[in-house]
Amino acid sequence: MSDAGAQAQILIIDDEPQIRRFLRISLKSQGYAVAEAASAAEGIAVSQAHRPDLVVLDLGLPDADGRTVLAELRAQSSVPVIVLSVRDSETEKVLTLDSGANDYVTKPFGIQEFLARVRNLLRARPEPTATGEAVFTDGHLTVDLGRRLVSQDGVPVHLTRKEFAVLGMLIGHAGRVVTQSQLLRQIWGPTHLADTHYLRIVIGKLRQKLGDDPNDPRYLRTEPGVGYRFIGADV
Structure with a gap:
């Protein structure tokens, strides 16, 4: 993993403690810093306070649908967002991606594939040239x-x-x-x-x-x- 990846901070917004713990252990083992939130309101507040490099967002939160959080995140920044959800319909995936998510992972999921998706989103975009074009x-x-x-x-x-x-x-x-x-x-x-x-x-x-x-x-x-x-x- 690159140094940039090792320094990245990832925010997990999920109301299931076991999922947060599983992700926290897996992400920290790869050198990422991890912040957590168990609700939509807490997730938005932590995002504003910590400015994470990537957000992992569950759709089934206790106080609001995850797409409400997604809309709020998109109003603040272009931070990459991976949605985690048990909702596996094609319509749900397309709607969520069209709403601004960068990736969609269905629960249950394999941790190695998940970590690969995290690396994908954190990897540097094409570098600008002297003219500012990529x-x-x-x-x-x-x-x-x-x-x-x-x-x-x-x-x-x-x-x-x-x-x-x-x-x-x-x-x-x-x-x-x-x-x-x-x-x-x-x-x-x-x-x-x-x-x-x-x-x-x-x-x-x-x-x-x-x-x-x-x-x-x-x-x-x-x-x-x-x-x-x-x-x-x-x-």
Whole structure:
């Protein structure tokens, strides 16, 4: 784990003491600092006081639905939020992600996968260049978001405007789930939220041009029924 990761503070908002204890032990074993809250009101207060680097949020809190807390957090900052919930319906996941959560983990969950998701969200985003624009590179693929240039091993990759827009939005939220409706609203407009086939075609073209195998992805991972995630920073 990087030093930045070791210094990160994580706030757990969950009313189940055993879940908080399990997460606290697991996160501290990885070098994270941990703060806890057992209710929505306490969670918001602790967040304001401690300014955590990441929030783990249960939806089933005793004094309010977790999405109320999510809305309050989003009004304060863009802190990454992982939602933990027993609610496992596709509709619930999409609604929560569209409301501003960065990831959604269903209880019960495997701790190693959970910790990987934490690392994903804490990992540094693409660094700004001298012009203030972000560039992603892994030594193989390079995407200059400001100049709208893509290359692999120094060879230009020609993308359409929509293909670049989708890739750029996913890279801008690297490691996080971006829902289909978020992508469609941002890139095609609010009248195209049902046109998921547009997105599937563009993702297919991107995978073809980047040589990305959907069954063993290096860059673009499908979150079935929810959206997509750029995982290049993990490779």
